[in-house]
Amino acid sequence: MFALADCNNFFASCERVFRPELNGKPVIVLSNNDGCAVARSNEAKALGIKMGDPLFKIRHIVEKHGVAVFSSNFALYGDMSRRVQEVLRMFAPSVEQYSIDEAFLDLRGMEHCDFDALAKQISRECQRLTAIPVSVGIAPTKTLAKIASKLCKRYPKLRGGCYIHRPQDIEKVLSTFPVADVWGIGRRSQAKLAQMGVETALDYTRLSETTVRKLFALPGYRTWKELRGEACIEFEDMVEPKQSICVSRSFASEIRTLPELTEQVTNFAVSAVDKLRKQGSMALEISVFAMTNRFKENEPQSYAGRCVPFASPTADYRTIVSASVSACAAVFRQGYGYKKAGVVITRLIQESGHTPSLFEDFDGARKEACLSGAIDSINRTFGPGAVLFGIQGDGSVRMARNHQSPHYTTLWSDLPTAKVE
Ligand SMILES: [Mg+2]
Incomplete structure (x- = not known):
């Protein structure tokens, strides 16, 4: 079994950790030089703010609804990401960091576990120890684990953890999951699939092996096998040093x-x-x-x-x-x-x-x-x-960061203070 832990609306969630009064309020984070929205809280998504919307285009929504706007603060996000990884390491011996807000956990050899309870527990611990909401999907393959984690976001009732393994459950999930959202299905394949009338992930698994191999090459074939429950994407917990x-x-x-x-x-x-x-x-x-x-x-x-x-x-x-x-x-x-x-x-x-x-x-x-x-x-x-x-000079980069939050966790001078009465 594999788990995928994905931080919800990660940058926006990081900003909320030290500004709890923003919970339940719309929050967006901008790209470098305060260009476009690159992270949105659920409330901001509900207002119709799209990924990549330039700030000047959504200014009216921001003003009307009092959306909290932040410049990106990568020192904060990097440090919060490290904290989440640390919590994840308490649950599995090997963790593969996939991106700043996602990681896979290798759960092979832990088959005695109640995986549904484990998924919920990982999510709960991440929330408790880092204040970041995390969606944890557990499934027999990495591709299915990604899908399971997306279900957590769709269904709050799952309480941040979802385990799918029975073939009939997997089939049911795939039958409503758009093939374009499946991990590993690239843009070009999406166009081809749309032409073929393949809409859901289930439709994709029902294509014949020869068709998939011919039309979508090895990566597409691997995704096809993974969706059918056969793990074939390597687990990579060793980070190769960068070449440049x-x-x-x-x-x-x-x-x-x-x-x-x-x-x-x-x-x-x-x-x-x-x-x-x-x-x-x-x-x-x-x-x-x-x-x-x-x-x-x-x-x-x-x-x-x-x-x-x-x-x-x-x-x-x-x-x-x-x-x-x-x-x-x-x-x-x-x-x-x-x-x-x-x-x-x-x-x-x-x-x-x-x-x-x-x-x-x-x-x-x-x-x-x-x-x-x-x-x-x-x-x-x-x-x-x-x-x-x-x-x-003073070591600062000349970027427009008019809305940047303090470096709460990486600079002594920015350490939050608390008043106890
Ligand atoms: Mg995420």
Whole structure:
């Protein structure tokens, strides 16, 4: 058996954890630079706000119904996600984090359990320990577990947990479940299925094996088998380290001077190095890119990038920051308004597998490692940005975040206070 735990309206739910007065009220969270709604509470969905609606288009609904609007606060969401994962790990030895708000649990070997009770218990514990509502579906395959978790959202009576396993129950569920909503059914397949008159997940399972293999290739065939109760999608609880790390942002307004662009780029570089170090990797190359606003057609346009290779693999803040400073200077041109920039660290190797060459400066490398380690531990103890390079300015990224909530769980200065009377 597999379980899928999916946080309900995750970003909106995170915002509510520290603003309980918003429970039962419409809440939306916006994309970067306060563009579009990317998360909605059930109440906001009921007002007709759609996923991806731009803020300016729904402004009238927001004002009329007093919708609480938040800029995205990924420090908060990332930390809440980690807390939910921790609760999930209390229930199963292996947990596969599928996205920021979803995880699979491997329940094979736990067949003695009352899975229906377990699903409800996991949901209850997540709510109790993190205040995030979580829908837990348990089924014989990952694809069916996803469907079971969606049922929890549809039917509040299930109290956050749903276990489906009897063939007749599965058939009944699939007969009302739109095939387009099945995990693994891509856009292109959806069009093909609509033409064939396949509407529900049950219709799909009733196609012949040869048809499915011919028309939908291996992924479609796997989904078909999974819907029929045969588990064939691997459980992946080992996270492979990333092969490249990119940190990029669009700015709230165009940047026109080199010092300002450098400040932003070094901020990206520092956060990329932080990610690099967290996964225990070293890099052989860094590149910096910057681009103008292509929607401002009457302004000069530029998209430029510069790559800097390192003589030996490095995970050192100073080395990578100074490379990004020189790459940024090479990319920048006077007279252009830069709307977006980014840093990409590539050609990664695992630090544990690295053999230094004879010509490396061992003493220098040891000092660098000490300094970078000290930066990590200060920033982990006192919050990101506690120690900065001078060139980073105040360490903030120029994004429009007019509605951002405090970093309740990751910055000491933003810690919520409670009054006890
Ligand atoms: Mg979700």
